[in-house]
Amino acid sequence: MFPLQKIVKILSYIKNPTYLYQVFGQLSSQLLGFLLGMFLVRIAGVEVSGGYNSLLAIMNMSIGMIYSGILTNYLRNAIVKDYFLALITFITATFAFFLLLLPVFLFLGYNFINLVYIYIITIFINFIQISVYSLRLRRMDNKVFLPNVLPVGLLIIALFAFKPTSLIQFLYIALLSWSVSLFFVWNDLRHITFAKITTNKIWNYIKDSKILMFTMLMTLLYGNLDTILIKYLMGDTLVGYYKIAMSLTMFVMPAIGIFSFIYLSEIKNYIENNDYKTLLQKRKQQLFLILFITVLFSLFCLFFNKYIIPFLYKVSSDRAVWASVILSFSVMFNALSMVNSYTLVGMGKEHKILKITFIAGGVNVVGNLLLIPYIDILGAALASVLTQMFIFVYNSYVVRKELESV
Numbered sequence: 001m002f003p004l005q006k007i008v009k010i011l012s013y014i015k016n017p018t019y020l021y022q023v024f025g026q027l028s029s030q031l032l033g034f035l036l037g038m039f040l041v042r043i044a045g046v047e048v049s050g051g052y053n054s055l056l057a058i059m060n061m062s063i064g065m066i067y068s069g070i071l072t073n074y075l076r077n078a079i080v081k082d083y084f085l086a087l088i089t090f091i092t093a094t095f096a097f098f099l100l101l102l103p104v105f106l107f108l109g110y111n112f113i114n115l116v117y118i119y120i121i122t123i124f125i126n127f128i129q130i131s132v133y134s135l136r137l138r139r140m141d142n143k144v145f146l147p148n149v150l151p152v153g154l155l156i157i158a159l160f161a162f163k164p165t166s167l168i169q170f171l172y173i174a175l176l177s178w179s180v181s182l183f184f185v186w187n188d189l190r191h192i193t194f195a196k197i198t199t200n201k202i203w204n205y206i207k208d209s210k211i212l213m214f215t216m217l218m219t220l221l222y223g224n225l226d227t228i229l230i231k232y233l234m235g236d237t238l239v240g241y242y243k244i245a246m247s248l249t250m251f252v253m254p255a256i257g258i259f260s261f262i263y264l265s266e267i268k269n270y271i272e273n274n275d276y277k278t279l280l281q282k283r284k285q286q287l288f289l290i291l292f293i294t295v296l297f298s299l300f301c302l303f304f305n306k307y308i309i310p311f312l313y314k315v316s317s318d319r320a321v322w323a324s325v326i327l328s329f330s331v332m333f334n335a336l337s338m339v340n341s342y343t344l345v346g347m348g349k350e351h352k353i354l355k356i357t358f359i360a361g362g363v364n365v366v367g368n369l370l371l372i373p374y375i376d377i378l379g380a381a382l383a384s385v386l387t388q389m390f391i392f393v394y395n396s397y398v399v400r401k402e403l404e405s406v
Helices: 003-013 017-044 046-077 080-107 112-137 145-162 167-189 199-234 236-248 253-272 276-313 318-346 350-404
Strands: none
Touching: 017 046, 017 145, 017 167, 017 236, 017 276, 046 080, 046 112, 046 167, 046 199, 046 236, 080 112, 080 199, 112 145, 112 167, 145 167, 199 236, 199 350, 236 276, 236 318, 236 350, 253 276, 253 318, 276 318, 276 350, 318 350
């Protein structure tokens, strides 16, 4: 199926209001996230942006593990009235984990007051995300758009209104923006009935979620370790430049995600009909399509990012430019790996992906530890490319082996 035919098929999904609400909400949220990062650099500076993103990284790697496990457990059970149980469990578990890891955070050079603020902000962010999924379970997809865009939208407005010049000032207004957003979300959730919550129920919910938490550990580790190591070894300013480079590589992901979604919907039919010859052909076509898109994107980054970064962010950095070019190849291998991952999902071999993820996490940790001390953010970008390349090569082998065995 050629790209034009795929686009026609994508447009057919727009007739489904649920799909439209979700896609529009996610795309709007991603766009606002990009704008927030851009305006934060322009108004508060690269160092403040780097400090904020390094705090988010430490929270994503620790609190994010608990959030992912509890959210997945909540969605797996699909019991609406468990919303408050999931929420209380999340707050209890994250508070205990935060206190446990606090000495490690302080050793890495994080400020205690900043950590407290970012912890509360992270709780608010994840509270709203759990609430969004609760709305979806209640078939209230028309309500999910506002929680997806309101918090970041308010934060952008506050950024222009207060013009923070330090990290602590920005954390103040971020906390204020997320607090205001909670009132709008709560209005749609306050009518949910819930069963009595006990300590025993909370503990059992944690135990039911612990395997899911552990499975997310490596993904979150290699998704945030580079930022944490850059902060620890090089400081917040270089984190800021690294995040500029990363943000520019995300433009191509929505297009790749849409084509990948269509591919997943197609391959299920071939697997159900045992038509693995056609599946193999479709996989090759999808790999070629993704390769074509990402090569063009990498060339675009190579020739134009040196102009785009100063225009958008009002800063100039050769290192950020070259890091963005290197990271564009990471996006390439990541997108190609998605084809293989979706193929394994369609074949019911999701457990194979988990194994690949754990091995890749180890590759990424070693790569960052070896490269960042010598070539700072370029080393982090290169470690990301090597990790994604390893994942692609490894899961290509796994997919080929699985297809040959059927």
